[in-house]
Amino acid sequence: MSKLVFQSVAVNTDPMTQPTPTPALSAPDLTEIQTGRLADPFSLLGPSHRGHAGHLVVHLPDAQRVTAVIDGTAYPLAAQAPGVFAGMIPPGSAYILRVGNGSPENGAQEWEQEDPYRFGPVLGxxxxxxxxxxxxxxxxxxxxxxxxxxxxxxxxxxxxxxxxxxxxxxxxxxxxxxxxxxxxxxxxxxxxxxxxxxxxxxxxxxxxxxxxxxxxxxxxxxxxxxxxxxxxxxxxxxVRSITGYGWRDAAWLEGRAEAQDRRAPMSVYEVHLGSWRKRGDRPLSYVEAATELVDYAVDMGFTHIELMPISEHPFAGSWGYQPVGLYAPTVRHGPPHEFRDLVDAAHARGLGIILDWVPGHFPSDAHGLAQFDGTALYEHADPREGFHPDWNTCIYNFGRREVVNYLTSNALYWLEEYHIDGLRVDAVASMLYRDYSRKAGEWVPNIHGGRENLEAIALLQRVNTLTYGAVPGSMMIAEESTSFPGVSRPVDAGGLGFGFKWNMGWMNDTLRYMEHAPIHRRHHHHLMTFGIDYAFSENFILPISHDEVVHGKGAMIAKMPGDAWEKFANLRAYYGYMWGHPGKKLLFMGCEFAQAHEWNHDAELDWAALSRPENAGIQRLVRDLNTLYRGTPALHARDCEAEGFAWLDGGATDISVFAWARFGGPGDDPVVVIANMTPVERPGWRCAFPQAGHWDEVLNTDAAIYGGGNRGNMGGVVTEAVAHHGHAQSAQITLPPLSTVMFRYRGAE
Structure with a gap:
C-alpha cells in the first residue's frame, strides 16, 4: 500500500464533535477479516462497516496502532483483534491512515497510507x-x-x-x-x-x-x-502502464491499406526474436532489434517481419506457441514501450510487423488459465473438447461468450495498442475440426453430427470482422493446412474472413519434389504443377517457415540432393521458382543464406556462414529476388488472380522443365519464368513467349554473383515468328543446369 508524506495532526478531543462510540465487531466478522476470505470486503472494511456510515474498519496485520486523519484532525481507532482496528469518523470524510508499530524502546515506526476500502468502484x-x-x-x-x-x-x-x-x-x-x-x-x-x-x-x-x-x-x-x-x-x-507512447508512424498507417492490399508485393521474413542474433548469452532487446533486425530486413528487401509469438510464455522451448500472458509482450526483450520502439522503427523504414497469434490453445501451467477460478472457465470441461493431445494443452471453450470476448479483444489489443499490421493465426486447422488428431470416440460431434467446430468457426469470423472493421489496413492470416473452403473469403460471402492463407499444400509438394534426385524428378513432375490447379482459390502466401527446418527435417540446404555445388544450385533454382510462382512469399530466418544446420532456438543463427561465397551468394539472390518481385507488378499484382498466370510449358516432364508467364495490370510488362530442375544445361531450348519482341533476362540463378556457372542468354532474347505451344512467337534460349531464369518484356523490336 502507499506510504504518504507524514504530517503532524491534532487529536480530536472535543466531546461535541466526537463521533458515536465504536460498536464492537461480531466474532464471525472478525474471523472473516483475519482470514482474508471476504466474499464482499467492502461490506466489512472501509468507512461503512455493515452499511453504517462512519463506522471505519481497517485490517493491517503488522500494525499496533492506527489513526484516521481527516483535515489535520486525528480519530484514533481501537484494536478489535490483532491487526483489526475500528472507530467512528464523520461520514463521507476523505481520510488518511496513520499507522504505527513497535515502541520507543525497540524502534517505533510510524507512516501514513491510503485505505483502498475508502474508494468507490472504477468499472462503470x-x-x-x-x-x-x-x-x-x-x-x-x-x-x-x-x-x-x-x-x-x-x-x-x-x-x-x-x-x-x-x-x-x-x-x-x-x-x-x-x-x-x-x-x-x-x-x-x-x-x-x-x-x-x-x-x-x-x-x-x-x-x-x-x-x-x-x-x-x-x-x-x-x-x-x-x-x-x-x-x-x-x-x-x-504492472505496466501502456498509455502515453509517442508514436511517429502516422505516415505508415495512412498508407498501410494500399501496402497490404492483395495486389501489393508481400515478402515476409519470419523471425524468432530470441535466436535471430544474440549478445553473448542473451537475445537482442527490442531496442537493439529496432536497429539491427529492421536494418537487415530492409537491406534484404523484405516488406514485412513476422515475429513468432511474443506473448509471454513460461517455456522457451515452446517458441511462444504456449502463451500464458496473452496481453503481455515477453519481457525477455524488454518492457512494452520498448516493443513499441521496434514496431515504430519498422514503420519508419516502410516495414510491416506481423505477429503470430495463438487463440487455439494454452498450457496447463498452475499459474495460468487452466481451472482459473476452480472450474473449467477458459477451457472445455470435457477433455474430448478441452484438451489437445498433440501439445498437451488446454483448448479454449469457443462456445462461451466471455472466452470469445477475451480472444477477440486480444486480437484488437495488439493491432490498436502496438500498431501491429497483421496477425497470423496459428493452427487454424486444429480449431476448425473437432476430430483433429483424435481417434474415433475421442471427440464430440457438433449439433449436426459433423466434425466441424461451429463455435470455433464463429469465433474466427467474429475476430476477422472485428479487426478489419476497427483497424483500417490491418490483415489477418491463417495457418490452415486443410482444404477447408473459403478461408480467405469475406464473412458476408460465407467465408472465414481472413485476408490471406498459408499455402501448406504447395510447400509440402514442392519440397517433396526438390528432395528427389534430379534423375527421378520426371516421375514427380505433378508435385510442381498441381499447385496451380488451386492457386487462386484463396489469397495464398507461399511459406517456407520454421516448421520446415526443425525436428529432424533438416535445413533447407540439407534437403537438396547432390554434391555441395548441386545442393546450392538446387536451392537457388527453388527460390527462383518460388518467387516466380503466384502467391505472396514467406521465408524463415537463416534460410535466406542457406544455414547448414537446423534451427536451434537456444542459439543464434550461423552468421559466420556468410564468410563462404556460396552462402553469401544465396543471400544476394534472395535480396535480388525481393527487389525484382517488389519492383515488377507482373510478379505480384495478380498473385491471387488466375488472369495473372499462364502456362507456357508445364508438360516438359522428361526434362523437368517448367515455363510460365506472369501478368500484371494494363500497361505492366509481362514476365516469363523458366525453371530447369536437372543438372543438364539445355542450349537452344525453344520456349513460347506471350508477346513478340525483346525480352530482358532480369534474373538468372546460375549467375556467378550467386555462386553459379554464369551460363545464360547474354542479357536477353528476341522472339522469332515461330509458333510454339499456342503462341505465334517463341525464342531459343539457354537453360543453365539446376536454375531458374526470368525474362521481362522490354518491347517490340
Whole structure:
C-alpha cells in the first residue's frame, strides 16, 4: 500500500464533535477479516462497516496502532483483534491512515497510507453490461492492472473475471504477498472482481489469490489480461502502464491499406526474436532489434517481419506457441514501450510487423488459465473438447461468450495498442475440426453430427470482422493446412474472413519434389504443377517457415540432393521458382543464406556462414529476388488472380522443365519464368513467349554473383515468328543446369 508524506495532526478531543462510540465487531466478522476470505470486503472494511456510515474498519496485520486523519484532525481507532482496528469518523470524510508499530524502546515506526476500502468502484455500469454480454471489444480498458488516477489519487486498478470464485485477493510485492491485505470487490453478476490500490505503480509484481467454489485455495494465478510479466522462470504479472507512447508512424498507417492490399508485393521474413542474433548469452532487446533486425530486413528487401509469438510464455522451448500472458509482450526483450520502439522503427523504414497469434490453445501451467477460478472457465470441461493431445494443452471453450470476448479483444489489443499490421493465426486447422488428431470416440460431434467446430468457426469470423472493421489496413492470416473452403473469403460471402492463407499444400509438394534426385524428378513432375490447379482459390502466401527446418527435417540446404555445388544450385533454382510462382512469399530466418544446420532456438543463427561465397551468394539472390518481385507488378499484382498466370510449358516432364508467364495490370510488362530442375544445361531450348519482341533476362540463378556457372542468354532474347505451344512467337534460349531464369518484356523490336 502507499506510504504518504507524514504530517503532524491534532487529536480530536472535543466531546461535541466526537463521533458515536465504536460498536464492537461480531466474532464471525472478525474471523472473516483475519482470514482474508471476504466474499464482499467492502461490506466489512472501509468507512461503512455493515452499511453504517462512519463506522471505519481497517485490517493491517503488522500494525499496533492506527489513526484516521481527516483535515489535520486525528480519530484514533481501537484494536478489535490483532491487526483489526475500528472507530467512528464523520461520514463521507476523505481520510488518511496513520499507522504505527513497535515502541520507543525497540524502534517505533510510524507512516501514513491510503485505505483502498475508502474508494468507490472504477468499472462503470456500461462496462459491466458489455462484459456480462460478452461484447466488450476492448477488455483491456477495464480489466487487468491499469495505472490510473481515481478520485484524485494515483494507483492501480486490478480487475479480473472469476465468476465461480468465493473470494479473490490481490497479492504482490507491495503487500508482502499477503492475501489478507487486499481482498477484492465483486461486481454484480458479471463475475468480475475489482480493487483500486492507491500508490501501486509501474513495475510492481502481483498475482491473484482465488478461493474456488468448493472453498479450496487455488495456486496463485497470473493476470489473464496482465500487460507485463516477470522474467521466466518467475511467473508473476507485472504492472505496466501502456498509455502515453509517442508514436511517429502516422505516415505508415495512412498508407498501410494500399501496402497490404492483395495486389501489393508481400515478402515476409519470419523471425524468432530470441535466436535471430544474440549478445553473448542473451537475445537482442527490442531496442537493439529496432536497429539491427529492421536494418537487415530492409537491406534484404523484405516488406514485412513476422515475429513468432511474443506473448509471454513460461517455456522457451515452446517458441511462444504456449502463451500464458496473452496481453503481455515477453519481457525477455524488454518492457512494452520498448516493443513499441521496434514496431515504430519498422514503420519508419516502410516495414510491416506481423505477429503470430495463438487463440487455439494454452498450457496447463498452475499459474495460468487452466481451472482459473476452480472450474473449467477458459477451457472445455470435457477433455474430448478441452484438451489437445498433440501439445498437451488446454483448448479454449469457443462456445462461451466471455472466452470469445477475451480472444477477440486480444486480437484488437495488439493491432490498436502496438500498431501491429497483421496477425497470423496459428493452427487454424486444429480449431476448425473437432476430430483433429483424435481417434474415433475421442471427440464430440457438433449439433449436426459433423466434425466441424461451429463455435470455433464463429469465433474466427467474429475476430476477422472485428479487426478489419476497427483497424483500417490491418490483415489477418491463417495457418490452415486443410482444404477447408473459403478461408480467405469475406464473412458476408460465407467465408472465414481472413485476408490471406498459408499455402501448406504447395510447400509440402514442392519440397517433396526438390528432395528427389534430379534423375527421378520426371516421375514427380505433378508435385510442381498441381499447385496451380488451386492457386487462386484463396489469397495464398507461399511459406517456407520454421516448421520446415526443425525436428529432424533438416535445413533447407540439407534437403537438396547432390554434391555441395548441386545442393546450392538446387536451392537457388527453388527460390527462383518460388518467387516466380503466384502467391505472396514467406521465408524463415537463416534460410535466406542457406544455414547448414537446423534451427536451434537456444542459439543464434550461423552468421559466420556468410564468410563462404556460396552462402553469401544465396543471400544476394534472395535480396535480388525481393527487389525484382517488389519492383515488377507482373510478379505480384495478380498473385491471387488466375488472369495473372499462364502456362507456357508445364508438360516438359522428361526434362523437368517448367515455363510460365506472369501478368500484371494494363500497361505492366509481362514476365516469363523458366525453371530447369536437372543438372543438364539445355542450349537452344525453344520456349513460347506471350508477346513478340525483346525480352530482358532480369534474373538468372546460375549467375556467378550467386555462386553459379554464369551460363545464360547474354542479357536477353528476341522472339522469332515461330509458333510454339499456342503462341505465334517463341525464342531459343539457354537453360543453365539446376536454375531458374526470368525474362521481362522490354518491347517490340
Amino acid at each position: 455500469e456500461l462496462d459491466e453490461y458489455l462484459i456480462g454480454e460478452g461484447t466488450h471489444q476492448r477488455l483491456w480498458h477495464v480489466l487487468g492492472a491499469r495505472v490510473i488516477r481515481h478520485e484524485g489519487v494515483e494507483g492501480t486498478c486490478f480487475a479480473l473475471w472469476a465468476p465461480s470464485a468465493q473470494a479473490v485477493a490481490v497479492v504482490g510485492d507491495f503487500n508482502q504477498w499477503d492475501a489478507r491485505r487486499a481482498p477484492m470487490r465483486p461486481r454484480g453478476t458479471t463475475g468480475v472482481w475489482e480493487l483500486f490500490i492507491p500508490g501501486v505503480a509501474e513495475g510492481a509484481s502481483y498475482k491473484y489469490r482465488i478461493i474456488g467454489p468448493d472453498g479450496r485455495e487455488l495456486p496463485l494465478k497470473a493476470d489473464p489480461i496482465g500487460f507485463g510479466s516477470e522474467h521466466p522462470p518467475q511467473t508473476a504479472s507485472v
